[in-house]
Each structure stands twice: as C-alpha cells, then as structure tokens.
Amino acid sequence: MPRINESDLEWSETTHGGTAFERKKLGSAAGAERLGASLYELPPGAASWPYHFHAGNEEAAYVLSGEGTLRTPDGEEAVEAGDFLLFPADPSGAHRLRNDGDEPLRYLAVSTMRDPDVTVYPDSEKVGVFAGAPPGGDGERVVSGYFRRDDAVDYWEGES
Numbered sequence: 001m002p003r004i005n006e007s008d009l010e011w012s013e014t015t016h017g018g019t020a021f022e023r024k025k026l027g028s029a030a031g032a033e034r035l036g037a038s039l040y041e042l043p044p045g046a047a048s049w050p051y052h053f054h055a056g057n058e059e060a061a062y063v064l065s066g067e068g069t070l071r072t073p074d075g076e077e078a079v080e081a082g083d084f085l086l087f088p089a090d091p092s093g094a095h096r097l098r099n100d101g102d103e104p105l106r107y108l109a110v111s112t113m114r115d116p117d118v119t120v121y122p123d124s125e126k127v128g129v130f131a132g133a134p135p136g137g138d139g140e141r142v143v144s145g146y147f148r149r150d151d152a153v154d155y156w157e158g159e160s
Contacts, residue, residue, distance in 0.1 A: 004026060006024055006026060009024040009025075009029055011041070019049065020042065020046035021046060021048055023038050023039065028138050034112065035110065037108065037109070037111075038108070040107050040109055046099055048098070051071060052120060053093045053095070055117065055119070056112075060085060060109070060110050060111070062084050062085075063105070064107055066080075067081070067099075068098050070095060071097075091122075094120075111136065114134060115131060115133060118130070126149065131143040
C-alpha cells in the first residue's frame with residue numbers, strides 16, 4: 001500500500017497578483033493515477049486559483065484550519081475548520097477560496113483525475129483544455145492551452 005507523509009514533501013509556491021499559496025501534491029507523491037489530493041496553505045489576504053469550474057472533474061476541499069471566504073455562483077460565504085466543500089463538474093461548481101483571517105488557511109483538496117478536461121474561467125472568459133494528463137496531473141499532455149471564449153470559430157472555417 002503506497003503511503004506518504006506530508007512532512008516528507010516540500011511545498012511548491014504559486015504567486016500571481018492576489019493568488020498566493022503553497023501546495024503539496026499528496027496524491028501524485030503516493031502514486032495515485034485517478035485521484036488527486038493536495039494540501040494547500042493560503043497566507044492571510046491571499047486567494048487560491050482564479051475563479052473556475054471543471055467540465056470533467058469533480059473537486060472537493062476539507063478545511064483543516066483557519067478561516068476564509070468561499071466564492072461560488074451563489075455568492076460568498078464564510079468557511080472555517082471542519083467545513084467540507086463540494087464542487088461539481090459543471091457551472092454550479094465554480095469556486096475560489098480567499099483567506100480573510102489572520103492565520104494561514106489550510107485545506108485538503110481532492111479531485112477526480114479524468115482526462116481530457118476543460119476548465120472554465122467565468123471572470124476572464126477563458127477556457128483551459130487538457131488532454132493526455134488532467135489539470136494537476138504530472139503526465140505529458142498531447143494538447144493543452146488556454147483560450148478566450150470569444151475566439152470561437154465555425155467548425156468548417158479553414159477547411160476545404
């Protein structure tokens with residue numbers, strides 16, 4: 001049985017604008033192929049990944065410590081240690097966490113790892129496309145990229 005202790009892993013850091021967090025990819029470190037699991041820490045005043053939802057992968061988060069705000073299509077609500085948050089693989093699952101507290105917001109994020117997947121970013125009107133390895137996966141992708149939704153073209157455009 002594969003086993004990993006989070007203290008054996010180094011944090012990776014992501015920082016861009018208001019997004020700032022540390023992450024330990026527990027699932028991939030343990031060899032998981034169809035289940036993603038990551039430990040996240042958001043410092044006070046920071047937010048997680050941009051507001052998004054997945055078309056192919058369900059996500060969930062369990063708040064371990066700290067407090068913050070969860071944004072969903074229904075608005076914003078406070079979250080705290082002990083809260084379990086489910087994000088379906090459709091527009092109703094759009095989400096972003098923000099740390100409004102004075103201490104780090106620490107949570108375990110879990111997701112299915114279905115491939116291919118499309119991520120949708122309602123605020124910036126972008127989509128992300130992933131094939132060969134799902135978002136968060138470590139495998140090589142045959143197709144991936146982010147595109148403005150307004151760049152859509154007709155199916156037959158450019159074809160003869």
